[in-house]
Amino acid sequence: RKEVEQDPGPFNVPEGATVAFNCTYSNSASQSFFWYRQDCRKEPKLLMSVYSSGNEDGRFTAQLNRASQYISLLIRDSKLSDSATYLCVVNKGTNAGKSTFGDGTTLTVKP
Amino acid sequence: EPEVTQTPSHQVTQMGQEVILRCVPISNHLYFYWYRQILGQKVEFLVSFYNNEISEKSEIFDDQFSVERPDGSNFTLKIRSTKLEDSAMYFCASRGQLNEKLFFGSGTQLSVL
Numbered sequence: 050r051k052e053v054e055q056d057p058g059p060f061n062v063p064e065g066a067t068v069a070f071n072c073t074y075s076n077s078a079s080q081s082f083f084w085y086r087q088d089c090r091k092e093p094k095l096l097m098s099v100y101s102s103g104n105e106d107g108r109f110t111a112q113l114n115r116a117s118q119y120i121s122l123l124i125r126d127s128k129l130s131d132s133a134t135y136l137c138v139v140n141k142g143t144n145a146g147k148s149t150f151g152d153g154t155t156l157t158v159k160p
Numbered sequence: 161e162p163e164v165t166q167t168p169s170h171q172v173t174q175m176g177q178e179v180i181l182r183c184v185p186i187s188n189h190l191y192f193y194w195y196r197q198i199l200g201q202k203v204e205f206l207v208s209f210y211n212n213e214i215s216e217k218s219e220i221f222d223d224q225f226s227v228e229r230p231d232g233s234n235f236t237l238k239i240r241s242t243k244l245e246d247s248a249m250y251f252c253a254s255r256g257q258l259n260e261k262l263f264f265g266s267g268t269q270l271s272v273l
Contacts, residue, residue, distance in 0.1 A: 081259035092251055092264035093203060136203065138262075146191055146258040147216050150203040 055151035072137030166265035183252030
């Protein structure tokens, strides 16, 4: 089983759509969780951290369910500029905090 | 915002040659990492470095790979004898505290011919 598993995608949605990405992780000792965004041939950039209580940043909402080892990202009112690959990232919190990346889910928002 | 700096942005080398990829992490960070991404594939962990030693490495990080922090600012990845399959984007990253976000450099695209 992969350490971090994401929806395979790709997702192709019209502007204004709501889209949800799912992610599961295998290590129950994982400490911290993030969603990163990666544009083509660029470095990953932090989109948002994911907290147990759930958190929102504008059009983006992240949820964490530790019991199910499940993380989600919801994007409302999609914009063309949201087109990117979204990476689910999980930190072990030990051994200098190795971060494990999911394969990524590619989103294309079309006019 | 502070940045992680990587040089060069592109490196072309012949198979069997040694390459050194350079990184300057954010100055007050304590944890340093190298990741790689083969074109079209996922971001893969190579190695983590803390307190002047390797704390964890992946199975990719074999004897051909080494890391150094030769002074207070640079963090280097050396590949001793490059193979075709080492062609990838190599990202350096750093963080200040254990569960904080990673700050990535813009990467070095390594092409082995």
